Amino acid sequence: MLRIMRFVFKDLSIGLIRVLCFLMVFVIGIVIGLLSSSHVDRYFTSQPYVLNPNQAFAINPNSLCTSSINETVSGNDRNGNVGVSCVKEDCLSMESFRFPKNVSHGMTDEELLWRGSLVPENAHYPFDRMPKIAFLFLTRGDLPFLPLWERFFKGQDAMKYSVYVHSNPGVKLDVLNSSVFYKRQIPSQAVEWGKVTLVEAERRLLGNALLDFSNERFVLLSESCIPIYNFPTVYKYLVESKYSFLDCYEDPSRYGQGRYNRYMKPDIRPRDWRKGSQWFEMNRALAVKVVADTKYFNLFKRYCTDDCYPDEHYMPTFVHMFHEPLNAGRTVTYVDWSVGGPHPVSFEAKNITESFLKSLRNNGTTCSYNKGKSHICYLFARKFESSALEPLLELASKVLEY
Template sequence: MARNREKEDVESRFNPPVSISMADSSISLLKLISILIIFVVGVVIGLVSSSHIDRYFTFQGDEFNFKNTYFDTEQFSHDGQKMVVNCDGEDCLSMESFVRLRNLNHRLRDDELFWRASFVPQKEELPFRRVPRVAFMFLTRGPLPMLPLWERFFSGQDVEKYSIYVHALPGFDLEVSNSSVFYRRQIPIAACRMGSVSLVDAEKRLLANALLDFSNERFVLLSESCIPVHDFPTVYKYLIESIHSFVDSYDDPTRYGRGRYSRRMKPDIKLADWRKGSQWFEMHRALAVKIVADTKYYTLFKKYCKPSCYPDEHYIPTYIRKFHGALNANRSITYVDWSQMGPHPATFTAGNITEGFLESLRNNGTRCSYNSGKTSICYLFARKFDPSALEPLLNITAQVMGF
């Protein structure tokens, strides 16, 4: 009996009960699963932490690069209150770059340009010194044969009172010396064709570029054959003090006026709204912004006023008549001779240039409306002048026109 009991004790040590063995196995499995879970969670936490660290250092690197790109960190004051910006880029946000575009050779598309040019500040107080300017905008096919005369017109005048913009055909570069007031005043251009809406595009492109300078108050459209018939002080005073714009806009009952109207423009533009006028306008800043910002009526002209319609003779006169007639003197300040009754105005050559002829342009005996009264000065400019007229003009302008 004693041997049998001893034998059972030995067997029990080496052969434990089945239930105890299964319990131990379950505990081991749970430990293994727990270890695996902890490992997986640790890996996930490690990956997430690594990602945040990378992003943190990337952000810090970007911030560092931003400071180095736009600021000279050595120019921060020790008290941290004053910061001097050292910006060489054209897109640096500064008051000077916002109120006046330094480089006309920008990369803005027309839609981007017109959008930016349509900005109108709502705050009356100005954070910069503003001298009202007259923007002289030249729409030309190529060279400016009257450029020496214009150089003389601007010579010695306050450069804060005028600005110059030139729109030519693609491929043409206006080559002048760096001392010329026309130096680097050519704007980005696109092809334009006589009788098409592309001429309106060119006009709006000139207006938009000039509007980027917040000091420009008046906007004159000129051709390569235009000349000034008064000196700069007279022109400047006349335009800056005017309460109206000078856009030709009249009802022409002939086939050259109403005959160009398309009924497909209804109901937005009716025949009663349709107007005609000279392409060579002058306008106030408020009106220029309206023209550049317009899309609806421009689109109608682009769609229905085809080449025989001549959009450049109808779009602006019609738009102003329909919406802003009270802002317009309804006359042109650029003299043109249509007495020959042809499709084009008379061209003045060297033989036409006399003191009497120029005096007749300066004061033609009529009186024109100006603000709330009348004036004997009806025209500030005249066209069309042949290149041969340049030399005799230069010889007598000092005596007649004072420049």
């Protein structure tokens, strides 16, 4: 009996093992089949073209680095400026890198000045470079002499100049899309007269203009400035100059040396202190040095306060200390300080005569230019009231030659 039971159990165990082996092979086959099917699906769905030729579409390889004309970056940046994506162009192309077509961006001042300070080690440009003059307008509101400036630029080669406008936030220039000022307002911040925010705005304008690698000369202008020579004369004078034009002189009075703060020592000593008009013109080499500076600007930001007026002292002192050989030591913007006080003479409609404009252009004096002498000392003049626009437009073609 026991022998019979051993045979029965032996037969049952052999059958159970066979069933288990069959089930294992079956399950393994199902798993292999599922994995193979998933791989095939991924292969076909990842191809540039679908199987049905009537529904075939090609993936545009350029779509990986281009944007639709309607695409914009959502949200605001840290400065509250709305950023705009690249528009129908290769975002990494040389063209977009060397010649930004839109002055809107989302960079902070720190990021902007860092990028503006970049200098290529290779002196050879991989493109045909036409030196441009960057006209930097630092304004509180509108540009009252915009019609005069439009006439100044009219008919000129657009590859020889660029325009940048820094105005208080909320100000929007009302110009036609054909205007040279159309969409040329840079991301700006509030500015107070006599405060370090003026210098920050100047550096912000330089930083934006340096992004265009063709900009070679940079002239700072206010809303009350006018050009007193035509564009070809201004272009030739600046582009051919070996030096920058930054006003820089010693003033032993309380309005000069008296503004020095002893806490700036030892980095800035009393004998280093200089004064000058803020309305500068400089070449690219000097502009890069100015935006790259953090040490001395921060000293001015910390210690040149109250009645110090950093816009009259920071750049003259910094350039005198480190880059004097690059500077002519004078300005090309005429200002009349003959009445004294904190503000220059303002010119109204009644002041605008043919003889007055001729005196601005050439009053018989000469000045240094490229180690020589020139009868052209000033290219621009200020400070003009808005009432002067009409008589200026009437005399511009006859006297100013534009």
